[in-house]
Amino acid sequence: MKKRYIAIIVLIGVVVGWLTLGGTQAVLHATSTQEFCVSCHTMDTPLKEYQGSVHFSNAKGIRAECADCHIPTHTTFDYLWAKVRASKDVYHQFVTGKIDTDEKYELHRLAMAESVWEQLRANDSATCRACHTYDAMELYDQASGARNMHISAQQEGQTCIDCHKGVAHIAPQMELDTSAFDHLYDLAKATPDDASVVYPLDYIKMGELATINPTVELQVEHVDANQRTVTVAGYQMTGAESVIYLGNGKRSVLATLTEAGQQAVVLGESTTDEYGNEWRTARLTGDITAPVLESNEAIWEYGNKLDSTYCSTCHAKIPANHFTVNAWGPVAKSMGTRTDISDLNLEILTKYLQFNAKDAVSPAPVAPSIEEGI
Numbered sequence: 001m002k003k004r005y006i007a008i009i010v011l012i013g014v015v016v017g018w019l020t021l022g023g024t025q026a027v028l029h030a031t032s033t034q035e036f037c038v039s040c041h042t043m044d045t046p047l048k049e050y051q052g053s054v055h056f057s058n059a060k061g062i063r064a065e066c067a068d069c070h071i072p073t074h075t076t077f078d079y080l081w082a083k084v085r086a087s088k089d090v091y092h093q094f095v096t097g098k099i100d101t102d103e104k105y106e107l108h109r110l111a112m113a114e115s116v117w118e119q120l121r122a123n124d125s126a127t128c129r130a131c132h133t134y135d136a137m138e139l140y141d142q143a144s145g146a147r148n149m150h151i152s153a154q155q156e157g158q159t160c161i162d163c164h165k166g167v168a169h170i171a172p173q174m175e176l177d178t179s180a181f182d183h184l185y186d187l188a189k190a191t192p193d194d195a196s197v198v199y200p201l202d203y204i205k206m207g208e209l210a211t212i213n214p215t216v217e218l219q220v221e222h223v224d225a226n227q228r229t230v231t232v233a234g235y236q237m238t239g240a241e242s243v244i245y246l247g248n249g250k251r252s253v254l255a256t257l258t259e260a261g262q263q264a265v266v267l268g269e270s271t272t273d274e275y276g277n278e279w280r281t282a283r284l285t286g287d288i289t290a291p292v293l294e295s296n297e298a299i300w301e302y303g304n305k306l307d308s309t310y311c312s313t314c315h316a317k318i319p320a321n322h323f324t325v326n327a328w329g330p331v332a333k334s335m336g337t338r339t340d341i342s343d344l345n346l347e348i349l350t351k352y353l354q355f356n357a358k359d360a361v362s363p364a365p366v367a368p369s370i371e372e373g374i
Contacts, residue, residue, distance in 0.1 A: 053169075074126045099112075200212055202344060226289055227289050234254045269281075303348050
């Protein structure tokens, strides 16, 4: 062949190659822009959520856009596969209308979120690590809670999405099966009269003396028809005489006393904790008529379900022994305000975490039985 024909063929190949590769690159780039990602009507909801997040607006003026979180670039295959997977969004936008209303979006929110979480776990949160790495973190500039969690995550090999599920979009609300709590009442109906220890399912009245919190261990002294005489035992701190706590320095509320209850409570000798607070063993005996469980096993299983439903939706499940009794109280309360958990369920969840905390203690020795006292 003449050299000019060879040159023409090479030139044509270069042009075709440039158009193919360059055009593909241009299309991939254009379809990864923020403007393209939010151009569909179905993206209105996630756009508004993103605009209210720290990734959109923050004190440092650094913005992470859609592609920064949803399109991994650490390998060519992952990048191209993410683009292929995203084609389903176009299909549902123009063909099925799967999430074209707020109602449909909420219906599929959990499934969509779980799909993204699965991708991030599979690639070790590659898009998160494009900006956030342990090596670059100044852990001791962080709040103590965040620092401890990051240290624990490194030690246990957790990935970012295990804890940070709701960083840019509203986390889906898990629904609790109400029959689980109803089952506890069914078990309570079967509690025998000769049970020596019982546990309330709800806040219950001890006559005119006190309100007992859910899950608290009560020593049965006497049973008369539908009425039980029980003792709640714990500790009382000087200056907080209206409360019986779980332990010396352990501020998990077992009972809240009325004025009559404060007069009836039996106190032991006082000791001083490391902060200078005086604590005494405290026990109060009175009558209850509310349903109670013979064992706390079922109610702790229910507490574990609450943990999985309300806590693990947004982050990995934190072991109960990760925090102390006193730390779990404010942690559970602050996290509870971010959910629709009821006051009763929040108290049961808090008690589940506190009674299994890393410094959990057994309640104070119970009072002698009425017969023994006589």
